[in-house]
Amino acid sequence: MGSSSKDQYVVEMKNIVKKFPGVLALDHVNFQIRPGEVHVLLGENGAGKSTLIKVLSGAYLADEGEIYIEGQKVDIKSPHTAIEQGLRFIYQELSLVKDLDIARNMFLGMEPMRSARLGLVDWTKLYAQAGELLQRFHIDLDLHKTVGRLSVTQQKIVEIARALTTQAKLIVLDEPTDVLEDQSRHDLFEVIRRLKLEHGISFVYISHRYREVHEVGDRVTILRDGQNEGTYDVKELDFDAMIEHMIGGQLKKQYPDLTTPSQDEALRVENLSRKGVLNGISLTIKKGEILGVTGLMGAGKTELGRAIAGADSLDSGDIYVHGQKVKCANPERGIKNGIAYLPEDRKVLGLIQAHSIRSNYALPSLDRLSVAGLVQHHRLDQEAQEYMMKLSVKAPSMNTYVRQLSGGNQQKVVVAKWLGAHAKVLIFDEPTRGIDINGKREIYRVMEELLEQGVGILMLTSDYTEALEMSHRIIVMRRGSICKEFKRGEPQETDILREAIGEVDGVKV
Ligand SMILES: Nc1ncnc2c1ncn2[C@@H]1O[C@H](COP(=O)(O)OP(=O)(O)OP(=O)(O)O)[C@@H](O)[C@H]1O
Ligand SMILES: [Mg+2]
Structure with a gap:
C-alpha cells in the first residue's frame, strides 16, 4: 500500500483494536473507504460496527491501530478532530439537544457567521439553510419547534439532514433507516446518490435491513466478532452469500410455520x-x-x-x-x-x-x-x-x-x-x-x-x-x-x- 493509499482512500483504518471490560470489541480491524463510494458495514448485533465508527469519530480512543485520512496519518483524539477533518456522523442513538429548536440543532457548532470575530451568528441564513436541508426529505416541520417535542422519527430526520452537508469528505450513517418509512428512505437514498455523484462524498452505511445493501451500496465490509471477515464489491455478492459471511454459517429457516389459533x-x-x-x-x-x-x-x-x-x-x-x-x-x-x-x-x-x-x-x-x-x-x-x-x-x-x-x-x-x-x-x-x-x-x-x-x-x-x-x-x-x-x-x-x-x-x- 504505502504511498498509493494516498490517492486510493479517503479513510483508512489499520489494525484497530478496542477492548472493553470482558469484551474484545475490535480485533485488529482494517477498513478502507474509497472516494465517492457507499461502503456498507455489516455484521450481527455486537459485531463491532458502532465501535469502529466511534473510534473514527473520536468518541472512543482505540487501544491500538492507526487512522489515515487521504493518506495522512491522523490522531483522532476527540470528535472535534474528526469534524475538522471533514468527517460527519449520525450515531445509532439520537444525539440532538432537546431544548434547542430544529434549525439550531442542525447547525450546532457550525453556525453561519455574520461576523466570526464578534461571534455573531447569521440567523437568517441559518434558518434558510435549515429549511432547504429539510426540504430534501419532503419534510415540512416548523424550524422553531423544540427538538424534544418531535417524534423519534422526526428527530432522526433532523439528524440525517444535519449530517448531509456538502462540506464533508465522509458521512457515516449508523442505522439511519431504522426508524424511517419507505418514502423517507427513498428520499435519503436519493440524497446519498446525489452527494456521491455530484460532490464525490463517501459514505459508510450501517443497516440491518439487508435488502438495502444492494440498493445503496458499492462495497460491503462484514464484521464478525470484532474481526473483518472480508470486503466485497456488492455486485459480486448475492443476498444469501452476504448473510452467510455475516453469520459464519448457513442461513436457517427464518419464519416458523404458524399453527392454527384457538376459537377463544x-x-x-x-x-x-x-x-x-x-x-x-x-x-x-x-x-x-x-x-x-x-x-x-x-x-x-x-x-x-x-x-x-x-x-x-x-x-x-x-x-x-x-x-x-x-x-x-x-x-x-x-x-x-x-x-x-x-x-x-x-x-x-x-x-x-x-x-x-x-x-x-x-x-x-x-x-x-x-x-x-x-x-x-x-x-x-x-x-x-x-x-x-x-x-x-x-x-x-x-x-x-x-x-x-x-x-x-x-x-x-x-x-x-x-x-x-x-x-x-x-x-x-x-x-x-x-x-x-x-x-x-x-x-x-x-x-x-x-x-x-x-x-x-x-x-x-x-x-x-x-x-x-x-x-x-x-x-x-x-x-x-x-x-x-x-x-x-x-x-x-x-x-x-x-x-x-x-x-x-x-x-x-
Ligand atoms: N461503552 C461500552 N462499554 C462496554 N462494552 C461496550 C461498550 N460499547 C460497546 N461495547 C461492547 O462492544 C461490542 C461491540 O458493540 P457495538 O456497539 O460496536 O456492536 P454493533 O455491531 O454496533 O451492534 P448492533 O448491530 O447491535 O448495533 C459489544 O459486545 C458491546 O457490548
Ligand atoms: Mg451498533
Missing part, C-alpha cells in the same frame, strides 16, 4: 377512537393468533398499540381481555389486566440505561416474581438467564449495564422484558427493528412459543415481509382507520403497499 378470544376492541388519531377501530385476536398491523408512517399503528395498552387516553371505545371488559388508564393497569406493550421507541421508553440487564428484565414482572412483597431472586435470575440465552443477548453477564450493550442487544433485552411479563395479550411495536437476522429468527421462535401458551399477539410492523410471514391475518391502516383486512397467504407485498398508500395510480412498487 384473547383480545377484542370495539370502536376505539381518539380525535384526529384513531377512528372507530374494532378488532379481535384469538388465543394463539398473531394479528399483523401495517401501514405507512403516521397511519396510526403505534397510536393503536398505545391506546390499547393504556399509554394514551381514549375518547371512546371498549377493550375486552379474555372476554372481560378492562379499563387501562395507564400501562401499569394494562399489565395488571394482562396487556403488555413493547414500545417502538426502545431506547427512551423501553429501558433504563443505567440499570443492569437483570433489573430491566425484572421491572414488569416484580409483582409476579414476589411472594409476600419479597422478590424471589433465584426465580428472577433463572428466568432472565433463560431469555438471555433464548435470544442470544451478547453480554458478559446479566449484571452488565444496558448502556454497555450494542444497539441490537439492547433491543433484545426490551423484547425479553416484555416476553417475561406473562401477558395474555402482547402488543409488539416493530418487534425486530435493529435486530440482526439470527436475533429476528429467535424472536419469531419465542413468539411461536407464546402462541402455544394461548397468548394473543398484536404485531405492529412496517416490515411487510414480516407481516406476511408472521401473521395469521393482516390489517392495513390508513389515517387512523382500518382500510383492509387480508388472510394469511392472500396478499403480496405490493397489495399491502397499495392499500397503505390508498391509491392505485402512481404507486412505486
Whole structure:
C-alpha cells in the first residue's frame, strides 16, 4: 500500500483494536473507504460496527491501530478532530439537544457567521439553510419547534439532514433507516446518490435491513466478532452469500410455520377512537393468533398499540381481555389486566440505561416474581438467564449495564422484558427493528412459543415481509382507520403497499 493509499482512500483504518471490560470489541480491524463510494458495514448485533465508527469519530480512543485520512496519518483524539477533518456522523442513538429548536440543532457548532470575530451568528441564513436541508426529505416541520417535542422519527430526520452537508469528505450513517418509512428512505437514498455523484462524498452505511445493501451500496465490509471477515464489491455478492459471511454459517429457516389459533378470544376492541388519531377501530385476536398491523408512517399503528395498552387516553371505545371488559388508564393497569406493550421507541421508553440487564428484565414482572412483597431472586435470575440465552443477548453477564450493550442487544433485552411479563395479550411495536437476522429468527421462535401458551399477539410492523410471514391475518391502516383486512397467504407485498398508500395510480412498487 504505502504511498498509493494516498490517492486510493479517503479513510483508512489499520489494525484497530478496542477492548472493553470482558469484551474484545475490535480485533485488529482494517477498513478502507474509497472516494465517492457507499461502503456498507455489516455484521450481527455486537459485531463491532458502532465501535469502529466511534473510534473514527473520536468518541472512543482505540487501544491500538492507526487512522489515515487521504493518506495522512491522523490522531483522532476527540470528535472535534474528526469534524475538522471533514468527517460527519449520525450515531445509532439520537444525539440532538432537546431544548434547542430544529434549525439550531442542525447547525450546532457550525453556525453561519455574520461576523466570526464578534461571534455573531447569521440567523437568517441559518434558518434558510435549515429549511432547504429539510426540504430534501419532503419534510415540512416548523424550524422553531423544540427538538424534544418531535417524534423519534422526526428527530432522526433532523439528524440525517444535519449530517448531509456538502462540506464533508465522509458521512457515516449508523442505522439511519431504522426508524424511517419507505418514502423517507427513498428520499435519503436519493440524497446519498446525489452527494456521491455530484460532490464525490463517501459514505459508510450501517443497516440491518439487508435488502438495502444492494440498493445503496458499492462495497460491503462484514464484521464478525470484532474481526473483518472480508470486503466485497456488492455486485459480486448475492443476498444469501452476504448473510452467510455475516453469520459464519448457513442461513436457517427464518419464519416458523404458524399453527392454527384457538376459537377463544384473547383480545377484542370495539370502536376505539381518539380525535384526529384513531377512528372507530374494532378488532379481535384469538388465543394463539398473531394479528399483523401495517401501514405507512403516521397511519396510526403505534397510536393503536398505545391506546390499547393504556399509554394514551381514549375518547371512546371498549377493550375486552379474555372476554372481560378492562379499563387501562395507564400501562401499569394494562399489565395488571394482562396487556403488555413493547414500545417502538426502545431506547427512551423501553429501558433504563443505567440499570443492569437483570433489573430491566425484572421491572414488569416484580409483582409476579414476589411472594409476600419479597422478590424471589433465584426465580428472577433463572428466568432472565433463560431469555438471555433464548435470544442470544451478547453480554458478559446479566449484571452488565444496558448502556454497555450494542444497539441490537439492547433491543433484545426490551423484547425479553416484555416476553417475561406473562401477558395474555402482547402488543409488539416493530418487534425486530435493529435486530440482526439470527436475533429476528429467535424472536419469531419465542413468539411461536407464546402462541402455544394461548397468548394473543398484536404485531405492529412496517416490515411487510414480516407481516406476511408472521401473521395469521393482516390489517392495513390508513389515517387512523382500518382500510383492509387480508388472510394469511392472500396478499403480496405490493397489495399491502397499495392499500397503505390508498391509491392505485402512481404507486412505486
Ligand atoms: N461503552 C461500552 N462499554 C462496554 N462494552 C461496550 C461498550 N460499547 C460497546 N461495547 C461492547 O462492544 C461490542 C461491540 O458493540 P457495538 O456497539 O460496536 O456492536 P454493533 O455491531 O454496533 O451492534 P448492533 O448491530 O447491535 O448495533 C459489544 O459486545 C458491546 O457490548
Ligand atoms: Mg451498533
